[in-house]
Structure formats: structure tokens, C-alpha cells
Amino acid sequence: MDTFIIVDGYTDEPAGLGVPPYLDVYPRYVAGAIWSVIPSARILYFTIDEVRAKFDEFLGLAQKARVVIVIAGVAVPGKYLGGTPITLSELELLSRIIEKPIKILGGPVAMFGIGSEGGRVAELPDRLKEDYDLVVKGDIELAVYELLVNNYSLEKVSTEITRRDYRLINTFARRGAKIVMQHPNYSRNLIVEIETFRGCPRYIVGGCSFCIEPLYGSVVFRPIEDILLEIEALYSFGVDCFRIGRQTDLYSYMAKDVGKEEFPKPNPQAIEALFRGIRNIAPRLRVLHIDNVNPGTLAHHEKEAREITKIIIEYHTPGDVAALGVESADPRVIKLNNLKATPEESMKAIEILNEIGRRRGYNGLPELLPGVNFVAGLLGETKETYILNYEFLREVLARGLLLRRINIRQVLVFPHTRMWEVGIRIIARHKRYFHAFKKKVRENIDRIMLERVIPRYTVLKDVFTEAYKGEYTLARQVGAYPILVYIPYRIPLFRYIDVAVVDYGYRSITGLPTPLNINSAPRKVLEKVPGLGRSTVAEILSKRPLKRLKDLNGIETPIRLSLEDRFRF
Incomplete structure (x- = not known):
């Protein structure tokens, strides 16, 4: 059984995003092209971040593969929480260190070159073009399809091939859908x-x-x-x-x-x-x-x-x-x-x-x-x-x-x-x-x-905890241009929670989990809860574990009633 490896170096274009937690069309279409010709093919999908984290394991698998396909290209650079796009030096490293398989480079990087924010896009270096067997300036999924229907004959593959309609693509899209199960964000966000x-x-x-x-x-x-x-x-x-x-x-x-x-x-x-x-x-x-x-x-x-x-x-x-x-x-x-x-x-x-x-x-x-x-x-x-x-x-x-x-x-x-x-x-x-x-x-x-847009104390539902930054937990809702939420202490990652907005940065907010566990929340977190003064926070800390807010002497009844839904015990 032939093994194919797809390395997702991430893409970001005017009309498409492929930096985690987003998965763009390129890996799915390529996987579909392979499975359309060889239904029994073994396809292994790696993000570039997974390659970095498990390089020796990746390299061992890559050297035994029949074809390695690298997809990359950031056309509209941004700042990414979910992943770091592949660099030129990494593209060069992969092309040199992987020796036996057919190596194919595609995506915007092959179409337009390497770019960085606020600069001219550089043409791919000649050495890089030479180290990859195919640098596909057209549609990578069609080039892979041509390679396979022509029994791996590189000479019969047009690197300029471009689709004029969606007939093949629609087949690729359906057959390649199951590659999502190998994505590191699968079943998460x-x-x-x-x-x-x-x-x-x-x-x-x-x-x-x-x-x-x-x-x-x-x-x-x-x-x-x-x-x-x-x-x-x-x-x-x-x-x-x-x-x-x-x-x-x-x-x-x-x-x-x-x-x-x-x-x-x-x-x-x-x-x-x-x-x-x-x-x-x-x-x-x-x-x-x-x-x-x-x-x-x-x-x-x-x-x-x-x-x-x-x-x-x-x-x-x-x-x-x-x-x-x-x-x-x-x-x-x-x-x-x-x-x-x-x-x-x-x-x-x-x-x-x-x-x-x-x-x-x-x-x-x-x-x-x-x-x-x-x-x-x-x-x-x-x-x-x-x-x-x-x-x-x-x-x-x-x-x-x-x-x-x-x-x-x-x-x-x-x-x-x-x-x-x-x-x-x-x-x-x-x-x-x-x-x-x-x-x-x-x-x-x-x-x-x-x-x-998000008034103070608004509750944001289904915020996904993604990473730590110092003592903060970074979280976002899943969707288009999600707003970054700073939670001022560490909570478990990779779960959905609700947060209440308590403060603002220029492009981010500070939020507290809601309902908040009153018995485990740090002092600095309790002090951000509206309605809790310093003396009340001190009383909470001295009397924990609490079973109910009624156990507090220093909190007035109207305030207590307004806070009861915000805490769990």
C-alpha cells in the first residue's frame, strides 16, 4: 500500500484561511484526489506545528512514503494564536532532508512566492525549485491527480494545470473530507x-x-x-x-x-x-x-x-x-x-x-x-x-x-x-x-x-480555552475573527466555557468564567467580580470553603441575589 504524506504549512489568502483552528481546502482536495485514484491509499496529514513537535517521528514516516506533498503560502500575513506558518528555511530543510519520496510543493507559495508583512513577495529560490520534484504553480490537487493517473510519471504532469470548472473538485472535496479526522483541532475547535x-x-x-x-x-x-x-x-x-x-x-x-x-x-x-x-x-x-x-x-x-x-x-x-x-x-x-x-x-x-x-x-x-x-x-x-x-x-x-x-x-x-x-x-x-x-x-x-460591541458583564457563550500566556488562559469563541479573551488565571485547556466580560484591551477583553467557582478562584479574580468589595473578598477567603453566599456577613441582600447565578460552590 502506497503512503502519502501531506504537510500543511498553512495558507492565508484574500479568499481563504488555513491556519488552525481553520482548515482550508488544499489538504482536503489533495487527499480527495489521492483517494479518487487509489481508494486504499494511506494518507498521513501533519500540520507544520506537528512536524516541529515530532520531527524525528515525522521524518521516519516521510522517508518511507511514496509521495510527500507540502502546502503553504501566506498572502495576507496576520498574527496567529493557533499556529505558526512554515518558513522559507523550513521549506528548504524539508526539501533537502527528505530524500526518497516524490516531493511536491503547492499552494500560494508555489503560485506567487514567499512573502512577509509589508514587503515584496520573493520568487522561490532556484535551489528550492530544484529540490522539489514538482513546484505546482497551478492547482496542486489536479497535479497530484495527474501524477497518479499517469502511474507516478513526473514528465506527464503539468505544473501549470488549472481547473476551469468544479467537476473533479466536487469529487475530491467529498472523498477528501475524512482527512479532517487527522487534524489536531478535530473534536475540539x-x-x-x-x-x-x-x-x-x-x-x-x-x-x-x-x-x-x-x-x-x-x-x-x-x-x-x-x-x-x-x-x-x-x-x-x-x-x-x-x-x-x-x-x-x-x-x-x-x-x-x-x-x-x-x-x-x-x-x-x-x-x-x-x-x-x-x-x-x-x-x-x-x-x-x-x-x-x-x-x-x-x-x-x-x-x-x-x-x-x-x-x-x-x-x-x-x-x-x-x-x-x-x-x-x-x-x-x-x-x-x-x-x-x-x-x-x-x-x-x-x-x-x-x-x-x-x-x-x-x-x-x-x-x-x-x-x-x-x-x-x-x-x-x-x-x-x-x-x-x-x-x-x-x-x-x-x-x-x-x-x-x-x-x-x-x-x-x-x-x-x-x-x-x-x-x-x-x-x-x-x-x-x-x-x-x-x-x-x-x-x-x-x-x-x-x-x-460587547458591553461590560456581557456573557459570551462557548468560549474555547486554547493556550496559556504567563498566568493567563487565552480563549476564543469559534468563528469568523474571534475576539481574544484573557482569563486572569490558569484553567484547563481545550474545553468550552462561558465567560463574563469585565475589562478591555484595544483588541481583546478580560473575562471571568461564569459561573465562577468561589472556593477556588484566586483573590485577584474575585476582586474583578462586580459587586464584591475588598472586604467581602477577604471574608470569602477566610471562610472558604463556602456552601452558599448567605454564609457571608458583609454582603447586602440585593447584591447577594444579583451574584448568586455567577458563582458555583
Whole structure:
């Protein structure tokens, strides 16, 4: 029996995330391609973090494998709690140290190269290209499929092969679903990225100057029934958290006149059929969220946008985020970079989502709120750009509108985009403006916005404890852009708890488990409980273990009654 090893070095693209707890499509499609040709194949899946932690064990297995496939590529760098993406030096190490198997490199790293935040993406070094038997600039799953149907003949594999439709992919997606059972986050907080279409509806006008999505060409929609069959397969293997995130604009899924209009008319009926179908085949799902939304689509088609927003809220789970690519509030930058929306249009999109989505859901968070992305270093940018961007956010705040997140990043420049010729010259000149803008937003907007989105003492349900940082426990709800919760003492990891919000950082909160164990909580934790003064805390500590709050002399009856549900004994 042939053994195949998939190394997931993690991916992060404008339309797809694959850093734990997220699992992107690449490993699933590749596994499905293998099992489609060799149903009895032994496939071993490793994240790059597992490779680091168990390197000798991994190496022993890899040397005996027939094929080793490495998937990697961070196109939109971020800060990750759940994993650390593979580095160039690690890619080189794997290519040199694994000798016998066929070695294949794929994903965004092979398509576009190696990148780092705020810099030009570097082409892969020639030595790395030579050390891997195949560096697939096209679709890795199709290259693997070609390799196997041609009996491992490397010469018959096109490294540029690219899918034009979803016929094979839909088979791969279903057959590869069971690879989820090997993911380290499986049965914990795993969330799976689901693809609805490839490409950007704005490719007919060239798309944004910095974005790789228009390079895929015309939009190809994935049929509803095929998406549902994949989700049914994933659900049957125990996946209960899904993000409909692998697309450039969810509101354009199955849109009419795509390929003819820059902002094609949305199709609410198709989106309702998709979301209703998901709920029917996965009735006990834990999370159903979305990701990318084009603010221009909402502004150009307000009626349909409102209808779709209501549909999503009917079928999804609360705490959802529609990430809007605002990119810039400077009209000159918008024009020169062919961005998707004017400041007025972006504000309209934010208003529509707030109008329908800001009501609070059962897990403590608003149903569906916008997030906004800003990119620094674009064509036409000046010092004035940062002033306009800040004023835009101040206006959002002044209007009482809510944003779940504000993402500010430096442009990452890719080959074959219009920004490639410009490179990083602009952002290199404007570093001081960028850092000053980011600091100002964090200090003057982020915290205020966070307090509005999650008022003090809000109870957040199903927060998953992920890691320790010093004496703190770090926890997050599963979903789109989860808010980081600092719990001020160590509690057991890898379990779901409820927390009450007691304090704020710029982009995180401090929360206490609720109900709180009054007999084991440290003094510093008890002192954060509203209604407990220092003298009451001292009395609690002196009388523990307590069986009831009535045992305390220094706590007044009204306060005691308000606190009883917050403690366990």
C-alpha cells in the first residue's frame, strides 16, 4: 500500500484561511484526489506545528512514503494564536532532508512566492525549485491527480494545470473530507473553510491593484448541490463548525450578469437555498459563519443586500462578521488602485449591516457586523490618506455604528499585479504615517468600539480555552475573527466555557468564567467580580470553603441575589 504524506504549512489568502483552528481546502482536495485514484491509499496529514513537535517521528514516516506533498503560502500575513506558518528555511530543510519520496510543493507559495508583512513577495529560490520534484504553480490537487493517473510519471504532469470548472473538485472535496479526522483541532475547535466560487466579479475591470484574485480569470460558481454534498460529508465525519469564506464576495454568489457587470445583481434565492440546505443537512452544527463581502455590492444593490443579510441571519449562528474591503477612504487612492467602493458607498454598506445585524444573539455577540480592512502603501497614497482613513473611522464611531474588527496592514506585493511594478517604495516612505495611524486607531477607536460591541458583564457563550500566556488562559469563541479573551488565571485547556466580560484591551477583553467557582478562584479574580468589595473578598477567603453566599456577613441582600447565578460552590 502506497503512503502519502501531506504537510500543511498553512495558507492565508484574500479568499481563504488555513491556519488552525481553520482548515482550508488544499489538504482536503489533495487527499480527495489521492483517494479518487487509489481508494486504499494511506494518507498521513501533519500540520507544520506537528512536524516541529515530532520531527524525528515525522521524518521516519516521510522517508518511507511514496509521495510527500507540502502546502503553504501566506498572502495576507496576520498574527496567529493557533499556529505558526512554515518558513522559507523550513521549506528548504524539508526539501533537502527528505530524500526518497516524490516531493511536491503547492499552494500560494508555489503560485506567487514567499512573502512577509509589508514587503515584496520573493520568487522561490532556484535551489528550492530544484529540490522539489514538482513546484505546482497551478492547482496542486489536479497535479497530484495527474501524477497518479499517469502511474507516478513526473514528465506527464503539468505544473501549470488549472481547473476551469468544479467537476473533479466536487469529487475530491467529498472523498477528501475524512482527512479532517487527522487534524489536531478535530473534536475540539476545528472550523472548516468552504468554497463557493473562484475569481473576482470585478475581474472585467481589472480588480484592485494589489489583489491576486482577478488573476484566476472569470468567475466560476460552484453548484449549490455540490457544496451541500461536501458539507454533508464533513458533517458525517464530525465537523460542526463551518465558514462560508472561500470567495471574494459572498453576496455575489450566483449573481446575475456576472462577467458583464462590475457589480452584478445579487441572487438572494440562491443564497437562501444554500444556507437553508446547510441547516437541513447539518442540523446540530455549532458554528455557521461567512467572510468576504464587497461593500460596493451592498451599496449598488441595497434591496438585495438587505434581503441577503436577513437570510444569513435566519440560518447562521451569531457573532458573524462580513469583512468589507474598504482598503482606503482617499478618493485619489481609490481611483488609482481601482478599489471597489467610495467612502460613501463603504459607509452605506456598514449602515446596512448594522441596521439588520446588530441585534444581540444567543452567544452574547451581535448577529452579523461588518469588519473593515485598510491597506497601506497603495498608488497615490500621501500623508493626507491616513488623515482621511482616520476621519472615516471617526465618522463610523460618531454615527453610532458598530464594527467587529478593524484590520490595518501594509500592502504585500505580488507578481502579475499592478502593484508589482511599484513594489514597496510607497510604504517604505510612509512607514511613520502607517504606524502613527495604526496606533491612533488602536488607542482612540478600537477600545471604544469593542466596549460597544460587547458591553461590560456581557456573557459570551462557548468560549474555547486554547493556550496559556504567563498566568493567563487565552480563549476564543469559534468563528469568523474571534475576539481574544484573557482569563486572569490558569484553567484547563481545550474545553468550552462561558465567560463574563469585565475589562478591555484595544483588541481583546478580560473575562471571568461564569459561573465562577468561589472556593477556588484566586483573590485577584474575585476582586474583578462586580459587586464584591475588598472586604467581602477577604471574608470569602477566610471562610472558604463556602456552601452558599448567605454564609457571608458583609454582603447586602440585593447584591447577594444579583451574584448568586455567577458563582458555583
